[in-house]
Every structure is written in C-alpha cells, then in structure tokens.
Amino acid sequence: MSEEIIKAEGLTKVFNKHLVAVDHVNFAIKRGEIFGFLGPNGAGKTTTINMLITLLKPTEGTASVLGFDIAKQHDNVRHVIGVVPQEYTADEDLTGLENILLCADLYGIPRKTAKERAEELLKLVELTDFKDKKVQTYSGGMRRRLELACGLINRPIILFLDEPTLGLDVQTRTATWNYIKKLKKEFGMTLFMTTHYLEEADSLCDRIAIIDHGKIIVVGTPEDLKHSLGGDVITLSIKDDPDVTDVIRSVGNVKDVKREDGSYRIKAELGEVTAPFVIEALRKKGYVVTKLMLTEPTLNEVYLEYTGRSLRDTEESAEAFRAQRMTMRRART
Amino acid sequence: MSTSNEHNASKFHGIWALTKRELKKWLKEPLILLMAVLQPVIWMGLFGKAMNLGNMFSSSNLNIPSVLPIPGSAVVPPQSGSIYISGTALSQMFGNLGPSIMHNIFGVSDYFSYMSVGMISFIVMFTTMFSGMSIVWDRRLGFLNKVLSTPVSRGAVILSKVFNASLRAMFQATIILVLAVIFGLQVSSTFSPINILGLYAAIFLLCVGLSSVFLALALRSTKWETQMAIVNLLNLPLMFASNTFFPISQMPEWIQAIARVNPVSYLTDAVRQLTVYQLDSTALMFDFAFLGVFALIFSAIGIALSWRYLTK
Numbered sequence A: 001m002s003e004e005i006i007k008a009e010g011l012t013k014v015f016n017k018h019l020v021a022v023d024h025v026n027f028a029i030k031r032g033e034i035f036g037f038l039g040p041n042g043a044g045k046t047t048t049i050n051m052l053i054t055l056l057k058p059t060e061g062t063a064s065v066l067g068f069d070i071a072k073q074h075d076n077v078r079h080v081i082g083v084v085p086q087e088y089t090a091d092e093d094l095t096g097l098e099n100i101l102l103c104a105d106l107y108g109i110p111r112k113t114a115k116e117r118a119e120e121l122l123k124l125v126e127l128t129d130f131k132d133k134k135v136q137t138y139s140g141g142m143r144r145r146l147e148l149a150c151g152l153i154n155r156p157i158i159l160f161l162d163e164p165t166l167g168l169d170v171q172t173r174t175a176t177w178n179y180i181k182k183l184k185k186e187f188g189m190t191l192f193m194t195t196h197y198l199e200e201a202d203s204l205c206d207r208i209a210i211i212d213h214g215k216i217i218v219v220g221t222p223e224d225l226k227h228s229l230g231g232d233v234i235t236l237s238i239k240d241d242p243d244v245t246d247v248i249r250s251v252g253n254v255k256d257v258k259r260e261d262g263s264y265r266i267k268a269e270l271g272e273v274t275a276p277f278v279i280e281a282l283r284k285k286g287y288v289v290t291k292l293m294l295t296e297p298t299l300n301e302v303y304l305e306y307t308g309r310s311l312r313d314t315e316e317s318a319e320a321f322r323a324q325r326m327t328m329r330r331a332r333t
Numbered sequence B: 001m002s003t004s005n006e007h008n009a010s011k012f013h014g015i016w017a018l019t020k021r022e023l024k025k026w027l028k029e030p031l032i033l034l035m036a037v038l039q040p041v042i043w044m045g046l047f048g049k050a051m052n053l054g055n056m057f058s059s060s061n062l063n064i065p066s067v068l069p070i071p072g073s074a075v076v077p078p079q080s081g082s083i084y085i086s087g088t089a090l091s092q093m094f095g096n097l098g099p100s101i102m103h104n105i106f107g108v109s110d111y112f113s114y115m116s117v118g119m120i121s122f123i124v125m126f127t128t129m130f131s132g133m134s135i136v137w138d139r140r141l142g143f144l145n146k147v148l149s150t151p152v153s154r155g156a157v158i159l160s161k162v163f164n165a166s167l168r169a170m171f172q173a174t175i176i177l178v179l180a181v182i183f184g185l186q187v188s189s190t191f192s193p194i195n196i197l198g199l200y201a202a203i204f205l206l207c208v209g210l211s212s213v214f215l216a217l218a219l220r221s222t223k224w225e226t227q228m229a230i231v232n233l234l235n236l237p238l239m240f241a242s243n244t245f246f247p248i249s250q251m252p253e254w255i256q257a258i259a260r261v262n263p264v265s266y267l268t269d270a271v272r273q274l275t276v277y278q279l280d281s282t283a284l285m286f287d288f289a290f291l292g293v294f295a296l297i298f299s300a301i302g303i304a305l306s307w308r309y310l311t312k
Helices: A045-052 A074-080 A096-106 A111-124 A140-151 A170-187 A198-204 A222-228 A245-249 A271-284 A299-307 A309-315 A318-332 B004-027 B030-050 B087-106 B111-140 B143-148 B154-183 B195-218 B224-240 B253-261 B263-274 B281-309
Strands: A004-015 A019-030 A034-038 A060-065 A081-084 A158-162 A190-195 A207-212 A215-220 A232-238 A254-260 A263-268 A289-295 B067-070 B083-086
Touching: A004 A045, A004 A190, A019 A034, A019 A045, A019 A060, A019 A190, A019 A207, A019 A215, A034 A045, A034 A198, A045 A060, A045 A158, A045 A190, A074 A081, A081 A140, A096 A111, A096 A140, A096 B004, A111 A140, A111 A170, A140 A158, A140 A170, A170 A198, A190 A198, A198 A299, A207 A222, A207 A299, A215 A222, A215 A299, A222 A299, A232 A271, A245 A254, A245 A263, A245 A271, A263 A271, A271 A289, B004 B030, B004 B154, B030 B111, B030 B154, B067 B087, B083 B087, B087 B111, B111 B143, B111 B154, B111 B195, B111 B224, B111 B263, B143 B154, B154 B195, B154 B281, B195 B224, B195 B263, B195 B281, B253 B263, B263 B281
Parallel strands: A034 A190, A034 A207, A081 A158, A158 A190
Antiparallel strands: A004 A019, A004 A060, A207 A215, A232 A263, A232 A289, A254 A263, B067 B083
C-alpha cells in the first residue's frame, strides 16, 4: 500500500517572530514505513515532530495525519498517534505498571482493557519482572523500553519516536533498535522517527529525510542516498607523490579525482572492478602504487555531502552555533 | 483504533487519572507529608504558645503595690492631702480587663485558639504554592509534553493540580485541627461536628482560587527558581497582611486595605466562625461569598490561560 498517511505542505515554525526552526517543509509518509528525520542538533527535527503530534501550532503551512488536520482536528490526531518523546517522561516515583496504566487513563481506555494491554506490552519490552518496581530503579535502556510501551498503549496507527536512543550506550542502542523492529512487526504500524545517529537511520529506516537549518535537503531510501553519491571511493597513495590526476581520470568509470594530503580520493562506479584498471594504467606510466583502499559509501558520507557540516564548522564559529542552539531550546520550551 | 466511546470518556477520565497520579506520589513519600504537617505544628507550638497574649494582661503582670497613694493634685477638684486606693482591689479590677481585651480584639480568650486555627490558612497557602512548582517540574521532565500529546484536555492538566492541592490541604487541615484540639484549642459553644463540613468547603474554595493563581503564574515557566522567587515574594504578605496571626482591626490602615482583599483573611475568618467564635452567620455567608467568587474567577482565568499557553 502506498497510501500517504502523513502529509506536510509548507510546514513552517517560527519562534519569537524571527527564529525559523522549520522552514517550509514538504514531505509525505506512506503507510507501514519507517520514516526517519536525520539531521544535526538544532536542525528542526524535534520542532517538526512536535507540530505533527499537536504540541506546537505551525506558524505557516499545514500537515495532516491520517487525513486529520494537525491544527484544526488535533483531538482526532491525538487519538491515532503514539508518542515516545526524547526525554524520559515516566514518573520516577511510580512503578512501571502504574506509569503504563496512567498513560492508558489519559486515553480513557477502560481499566480492564488497559490492564490486559499493559501486561502484553510489558512482556513485549521484557519488563514484566520489573513492573512493580519504581521507575527510579530502572536503567536507561529499561526506561526507554517503558516509554515505548507507554507510547503503544492506545494501539496507535502511527508511532512517533523522537531520538529513541539518545544517550544510550552502543549495546543498549542496538537492543532498542531490535525492540522497535519487533514492535513494528507485531503491530504493523507506521513509524516516524528522528535521529542524529547515522547507523540508526541506516539500520531502521525505510526512507530518510536529511534536514538541516529547518529545511529538508534530500529524501530517499538509505540505498538511494548512498547511490546518489556516485559510487564507491578508492583511496590510493603513490611512491614519491607525483601528480597523476590526469592518468587516473583517463580510466573508464572514474567519475572524480581529488588529491589531498599525498593521497588520491577517487570516486568510481563498481570500485572493485575499476581499481585494478587504475593500478594498471599507473603501472604503464611507471608509477608505483604503495597503498590502496576501497570503501563503499556509508550514510556518513551522504550526511556530510548533504549537510556539509564540516564546511559549516569552518564558516561559523562553534560559539555562534552553540548560542543558536541554546536560543532554539529556550524558545521551544 | 480508538473507539468513540474512549474518546468521550477521556474528558473526565483525564482529570481523575492525573489527580490520582499526584496523590499516589504524595502518599509514597510519607516523609514529605510528615514535614508538611510538622511545620505548622512547630509554628503552633512555638508561636502560638510562646506569644501568650492573654497572660500579658493578667494581674500578676501589673505589679501594683498593696496600697497605692494618689496625690491630691491628681484629684479633680484638687484637694490637699492624699487619697489611698487598695492595690489588691485595683489589680483584681485590671486582672479582669485582660480576658475582656482579648475577647474584644481577638474574639477568643486565649491567643492559642486564635492562631492555631489560622494555621489552616497557613497550610492551604503553602500547599497551593507548591502546586505551581509541580507543573514546572512536569514541564522540565517532559511529562507535561507527554500528557499534552494525548487527548486529555488542557484544562484537565490544571484542574487535576487544583484538586490535588485541595485534597492535600484538606487532609493536612484535619491533622492540624486534631492536634490543635489536643494542644488546648477551645471550641465555642456554637460549634457542632457539622461545622467541619463547612470548614472543608471553605478550604476547598480557597485552594481552588489560590492554586489557580500559582499555576497560572507557572504555566510558561521552565525554571523552578522563578517559581520559588514568586512563592517567597508572595507568602509573607499573604500571611501577615491577613488575620491569620493578628486581628485586622488593629493594623494600620494601609495593611488593613490589603488584608481586606486578601482571600486568606476570609478563609481564616470562616474557619474561626465555624470553630472558635460564636457563630455569626452573616459574616460567615460573606466569607463564603468572597471565597466562592475568588475561586470562580481565578480558576476560570487558569483554565483559559492553560488553553492558550499549553499549545504554542
């Protein structure tokens, strides 16, 4: 099915009349997919999510969730979505079970149904043994899982995850991904998530939108995005470091050559096939290849390519960037 | 998918669910409850018992010699020689003045009965002030955002805090009243157990009004320090520019002006009317009317602001 379950048109949020957090964003999410918003901190990911879950009113533009307008029909939207916020929102003084039941009450789910669902969800996120313990005693991973369970209590059609593994260690993060995959399989939901972890987007998302400075820069499947970089990267060094750019360029399949710090960075399609041809061409001219490395593009390169973050760091002082982030955070709350 | 039945239920369900959460948190921390009760008890014990105003006017404090000469020049028309008055008789006369002054100024014959009942207003004030604090914490910890992404009405967020503060204050007031009776509170002859219901009603009204005020002030705040500053700024004037510790009639006029619009005065008076005073039903009606209007206006403002500020 390719029904568009979330649709944003010109969605914009301006804080304090001048700080543009989300800038005329358009995107559509299909039923059943995991859609990821990938971008650096302060890019506008959380602001976008907060508009979709009706916490913030858009300054301009609209979005619909399951056909309901987020500004005009917010009550309908709230009923069909589940939210797992960035923070740990569970009440620390209450037990895991009490927290889930509280969430159920907020949706007006009858007690009997709520209890059944709570037990089922606790089992799913493997917290059954800890359900009567206060949340203060939970580890970060357990709290995350509890948040997941809370977000699912109303059987949402769309689940929103805002930075679902923020601050977790690598192991717990991987475990959390598995839970998310399991949940999606179990309930067949549509998932909208934000993250600034590339591996996370790569391993979980069906489609990714890269967002920076409040604008969506590119949308596509992780595969497509990697592909759009124009193939693999061959890095090689040559004895005595002569300029051989033209020689390399003359080889078929080579798309781009850059010489940096005594090595060459070659973009080429089908890298594993092209590399021997490059070596051969160099050898014929009498050059000796001392080192060669072949890398397939990762999302990391996609990210750098599109957000140009390394470029931005040199243009803007780190301080200015931090100040902007602080303002955004203040404005948002 | 949620049914329409669930949709309708949540409007009312939400308030109760959120109130229950707060009460549960409260009951799980008996230490905080103990402190909350201990504080007014210490006030009652130290302030109420130490400031023994009734005793100040007793004959033992007058130091009148057994025979008191009055110079002739002090007598009109002037006379030569002196008159003598029996000091014992005089000190008896003045000794009776004490209770009479107490009664005229404070309405009761001992200060403890006067102020220990005032402690009920004291506890209402403190409990409601902290309800504002709790919404700041909910916001900081992200709990508020989670609640706001559910179908619960924005008004329910405020109302649940208001109800929670009211239930807490009523519970604490009960404890204080019981302790005050043990420590020597003297109820008037017009007191009857039914008055306790009126007491709860009055407490509820002030709680609704005051906690709405403090919640409204806290709605947009993300720093608990701000809230702390507001509470510290307001608690002294609210407490002392009222009849909680001292009768309004004896205050300078400008303080009287504040005290007469201070809703705390009206709760204190209502509580006194119902317990230690000879019941004046007209005054009591007026107290209730004032508290009722105060509660109505400020809870309406609180709910209106919550609709406006909880969605940005």
